[in-house]
Amino acid sequence: MPSLKLTYFNLKGRAEPIRLILEVSGIAYEDERIPAPWDDQEKWFNLKPSTPFAQLPILSVDGEVISQSIAIARYCAHEFGLAGKNILENGKMDEIVEAIKDGTEKQIEAFLFEQDETRKADLQEKFHKEVLPKLLQNLERRLVSRGKKYFVGGKLSWADIFAFNFCSELPEKNVVDEYPNLADLVKRLGNVPSIRAWIEVRPDTLF
Ligand SMILES: N[C@@H](CCC(=O)N[C@@H](CS)C(=O)NCC(=O)O)C(=O)O
Structure with a gap:
């Protein structure tokens, strides 16, 4: 199984369907949460320039990062058994x-x-x-x-x-x-x- 780290703000928001897909799949992942920008901007401002589209969520798969919540969810569904058969x-x-x-x-x-x-x-x-x-x-x-x-x-x-x-x-x-x-x-x-x-x-x- 790949090593997965999902990074998002400490919110459900756009990451929650991804978390649910991973939970249902029973796949181990790191649920990294950073403070929402309105609580504390520093962590996000430091991370933002290194993200592909300056936004979260991002998913690291064995160190390779993908972004865009729907793309991440689709990847997880396909990889972990929650996609279609054709x-x-x-x-x-x-x-x-x-x-x-x-x-x-x-x-x-x-x-x-x-x-x-x-x-x-x-x-x-x-x-x-x-x-x-x-x-x-x-x-x-x-x-x-x-x-x-x-x-x-x-x-x-x-x-x-x-x-x-x-x-x-x-x-x-x-x-x-x-x-x-x-x-x-x-x-x-x-x-x-x-x-x-x-x-x-x-x-x-x-x-
Ligand atoms: N189309 C993107 C939108 C991502 C997005 O809008 N992320 C927001 C949080 S929900 C964000 O990173 N906001 C902080 C910022 O833009 O600086 C996706 O679905 O992942």
Whole structure:
């Protein structure tokens, strides 16, 4: 097995789906956490110039570094048994992951990045009233069309893990209850022993 070190801020954020993939795979890795820039900038400012795109997360694989959270997650899924068995299955998994990524980017913009208070309020309202319901509805439809239990191939994959992480990190968790098959998937994944064990011990962070 390669020697893995995942470096991110002490947050769930973009690293948490990767951590969950590694936990489910049962692969040993170092979970390196540095203070969030708003807590203490020094460590990040020292590290930033050495990272490929001046951002985190990064994953060191036997000393070779890859960045971009989705690329890292995809690498881990493929390497450790949570990807598809053929190119079509992988395409279907990518579809789910990319759809969730689109929603996540809009969420980050509305809740973290936007500085103008009026625009921020508008973006947040749009997220709650349009972006999130549409995304959850489409995920529910996709899940139903693929047999209700898992998003692809009738077995647990990194696509399910992305959906689990996104839904279970929503501040208002009960919004997912309107989508019964998605809610059931989130509940089932929360009971996977490796996921449950990780959630019990992982650092308690704001997001
Ligand atoms: N597309 C990149 C985005 C990475 C990103 O935005 N990272 C943020 C933390 S979530 C970061 O490193 N911020 C600190 C900075 O840009 O200085 C990915 O998915 O990894």
